[in-house]
Amino acid sequence: MTAPRGPIEEQEWPAELAAHVVTPGARPRVHGYDVEGELAAGGSVTEMALLALTGELPARAALEAVDVALQFAAAVSVAEAPVHAAVLGRLSGANTGSVVSIAAIGLAEQARDALEALGDWPFALATHSNATPPDAALARDDDERAAVDRLRTLVEVTGLSVPALSRGVGRSAAITAVLVAARVRTPEALVALLVMSRLPAAVAEASCVKAGDFRSYPMNTPVFEYEARR
């Protein structure tokens, strides 16, 4: 019996899936570099991430500066929605994959939202490192200014030039500026690095919660007030 045909059968399609970054198989290469034979010796996860996302091995200064910036980014607390959501996932008995997925989705949304708030500025930095930051990129208070001062001090030690760190920007904009200076220049790449750096803390916080221990969770925080409206 002949299977019925439809529009999918009537078209010509490639038979193979294209791999652009990693060679499939037992001895993977990333953008042409042998992972197990060469990269892993003396490399780091940050180096691998930058290679994957930019297509090239980072210069030492860029690698060290990104390591610093991602450590500044990594410390997300349970006060922040992605971690809070992961905690609720764990509390509600979600399986391991789901807890991590919940955290990852929340972190990706958090990073995307923060990046969108900066408008075109991060991408303007790629060609004009002195591009004027928008108001949304500026530090909101002295604590944030102090954090960016600490970041600038550490990044200066690496030798990577990031003029934007002296423009009064806030923490999120400063971290983004360092990543852009290290040639991370697409929204997906920026968000991926931020998620990568923050995911461990978010999952670790969720792992501290006992599944089913609903009484320990502040259910009425914050307060919701229902108003019937038809």
Place this chain on the structure above:
Amino acid sequence: MTDEARGHVIKTHVARAGWDEHEYRGYRVFGELAGATSMSGLLAVAVGGLRLSPDDERMLDDLAVCMAVAEPRIWPLKLTRLVASYGGTMAGFSAGCGIVDGTLVGAWTSVAAAQALRALSDDVGDRIDDDDHVSACAAALVTRTRRLIGFGVPFRPRDERVAALGRCIEARGRSGCRHWRLLSALAAAATRLKALEVNVGAAAAAVMLDLGFSPHDVAPMVFLINANLFLSNATEGAAQREPILRELPASLVRYVGRPPRPVCRPAT
């Protein structure tokens, strides 16, 4: 609780849980909705706060059925299968939800189409029965819109779902509804001026607007009535746990990236 937290109250119009009764979008769940509202009707309450008539609910059912193309090779559904191949139905379903959160594929295309229909409705004003005027307004909208979302049918001459939906609408005596009429005019103009056929995204938008949903509510409604497409694939995919989906054999993957090169770490 701090004063700051105590003073911050989030207003919600969605729901409140009580002891013997619950409220949902302004309705008593047991007292008003139970026994009187279908699943489609409940979705309308959930998203738009709309209480549909039984005939409106059946129209929504017709739309859901006409959109039911669950072919697992279609991109969002294949994605669902890929993630579900590790055995997690809801993981596959959740991943599938992610792919439709854009303006190229999925429910959000209907929002843009709904906005276009609303704009056309504004242009037409109270002259909906003036066919020449409606055609002229539709042609003007098609001409000034660079990318007409909800139009264009890949890989086949026309969208069979629109035709099936049209038959349902005819059978229910709803072909005279304002937005469906406007869609017909817009479809004719798009075919004439840009050789574009209307797809089910725009058709769904027209039906939703005629049911009383706002353009913003169209996307979640379309997603909800299409959720069965993802769940059917997630359920079967999780049960099958297909090894070939978890990892394609080497013969089906072609590396097109950089050639092998030695590691030479930049010094500065």
